[in-house]
Amino acid sequence: MNETGRPQDVLLSNPRADRVRKVAQLAGRPARLKRSEFLAEGPQAVREALTLHQKRIAAGEPGVVYEVYASEACLDRHPDLESLAEGVTAFLATDEVLAAMADTVTPQGILAVCGFLDVSLEQVLDAGPRLIAVLCQVRDPGNAGTVLRAADAAGADAVILTASSVDIYNPKAVRSTAGSLFHLPVVLGAEVEEIVARCKERGIGVLAADGSGELNLDRLQDQNAARRLGAPPRESVYALENPTAWLFGNEAQGLAEEELALADHRVAVPVYGAAESLNLGTAATVCLYASARSQQDGATNPAG
Secondary structure, eight states: OOTTSSSEEEEEOOTTSHHHHHHHGGGSHHHHHHHTEEEEESHHHHHHHHHHHHHHHHTTOOOSEEEEEEOHHHHHHOTHHHHHTTTSEEEEEOHHHHHHHOSSSSOOSEEEEEEOOOOOHHHHHHTOOSEEEEESSOOOHHHHHHHHHHHHHTTOSEEEEETTSOOTTSHHHHHHTTTGGGTSOEEEEEOHHHHHHHHHHTTOEEEEEOTTOSEEHHHHHHHHHHHHTTOOGGGOSSOTTSOEEEEEOBTTTBSOHHHHHHSSEEEEOOOOSSOSOOOHHHHHHHHHHHHHHHHHHHHHSOOO
16 A cells, blocks of 8 residues: 555556456466465455454454455545555556456456465364354355355354365355355365264254255244243254254255265255245255254243
8 A cells, every 4th residue: 555545556557467367367266276365356345355354464363365456436435445455465457457357247346366264174163163054066156155145144153065066266156255255164175974973073963954854944943932932842853052054955956865864854944835946045044044043042041
């Protein structure tokens, strides 16, 4: 930043410059993996990235934002981004340059080059999580990002993507998280068998979201509410307020039979209308919020 608070005076105006091409390469997986970097595009995503960056710097930890590129117009509309970028290498760029760098057809005037954020499965489990979303063979980046955003909104402690799932650093996935990628731990490349085994070792129940499941989510919530009001324990098949990992499957096929077999219970979200089923993002949101609400109620109104 210069003395006025604006990025350094040199305006990037050549969309074919080496620096521009290097940033644009991050739209592809090979460059991301080689450099352990990804793109955050748009004011909301960059704001959350910079907020996390400053928190880490203040705590004496490595930052997560390496470079920021912004147009003058974007900084005029979002002046808070200038103060958040304090200490970060930042450049003013023309709209043409930003279009060459960004993955979107219509860039939003700002993007950031960030370092990978994922952590290990052990780090997540050692923190004593209460609610985890596990994505099994989820291939669509938009769906993966939507589930991560829903998990963040529901107060989940982590999201885990199996080895056969999409790269969460895909630009579309990052955009779909709407900044939530910078809010909660994410584990990548784990095998579902290991995830389930480690969760069960830690006393974390495992539920599979399955349209043909033997348990109805609405009834399960009713049973849990009744149990907290003093109903006999046998009336509650599974206590939703307990630490839980939800398994969510592939968009088209759902969870494979071997994945379903790993869960403690298969749970169906009831469909009361004519729709054949719910899409992945909606089903995951309903399931995660059911657990979140039960955990909140259980914390304030424990049974007995």
